[in-house]
Amino acid sequence: GLKKKEVHVLCLGLDNSGKTTIINKLKPSNAQTQDIVPTIGFSIEKFKTSSLSFTVFDMSGQGRYRNLWEHYYKEGQAIIFVIDSSDKLRMVVAKEELDTLLNHPDIKHRRLPILFFANKMDLRDAISSVKVSQLLSLENIKDKPWHICASDALKGEGLQDGVDWLQDQIT
Numbered sequence: 001g002l003k004k005k006e007v008h009v010l011c012l013g014l015d016n017s018g019k020t021t022i023i024n025k026l027k028p029s030n031a032q033t034q035d036i037v038p039t040i041g042f043s044i045e046k047f048k049t050s051s052l053s054f055t056v057f058d059m060s061g062q063g064r065y066r067n068l069w070e071h072y073y074k075e076g077q078a079i080i081f082v083i084d085s086s087d088k089l090r091m092v093v094a095k096e097e098l099d100t101l102l103n104h105p106d107i108k109h110r111r112l113p114i115l116f117f118a119n120k121m122d123l124r125d126a127i128s129s130v131k132v133s134q135l136l137s138l139e140n141i142k143d144k145p146w147h148i149c150a151s152d153a154l155k156g157e158g159l160q161d162g163v164d165w166l167q168d169q170i171t
């Protein structure tokens with residue numbers, strides 16, 4: 001058959017936000033792993049959609065590894081940024097990391113699509129995706145297409161919506 005277009009995606013966000021769980025859920029069920037552990041450094045993962053073949057740099061969100069992120073910015077053609085919607089205490093840290101990302105010279109002037117997952121929407125103290133986008137001031141992102149989806153990565157809810165949007169941006 002036709003070879004799918006290859007796209008490099010960076011998966012970023014704080015530790016424990018659910019990045020690895022999301023990427024795992026996007027793989028075919030026979031390729032999914034059962035036990036997900038905190039990522040050390042980063043891990044390269046692959047999944048496919050109807051028209052694209054994604055290579056994902058699933059970065060660790062732990063503070064001590066966040067300085068690795070920028071080394072992959074040049075490689076990235078799109079960004080998936082994951083937020084734990086129930087982690088109100090660290091929403092400000094997530095915003096700081098996002099602002100640093102958006103101001104980085106390898107990101108700033110590029111029209112990279114950014115998909116946000118307001119993840120863990122199943123938890124009782126999760127805030128809405130609208131509230132997440134307000135707290136992160138997403139309306140200030142004017143030079144890049146962006147989209148936010150509420151998600152529950154354990155059940156896989158909201159993920160397809162997001163990935164469909166990303167695919168539309170790239171193809």
Ligand code: GTP
Nearest residue numbers: 015016017018019020021038039060061120152153
């Ligand atoms: P680092 O690799 O350390 O940066 O973390 P990560 O962002 O990759 O998070 P990971 O996927 O390892 O998930 C962290 C924890 O959150 C795990 O215990 C997951 O099972 C849990 N988790 C992920 N997504 C959800 C979700 O949508 N809802 C709930 N309730 N738990 C989730």
Ligand code: MG
Nearest residue numbers: 019020038039
């Ligand atoms: Mg991880």
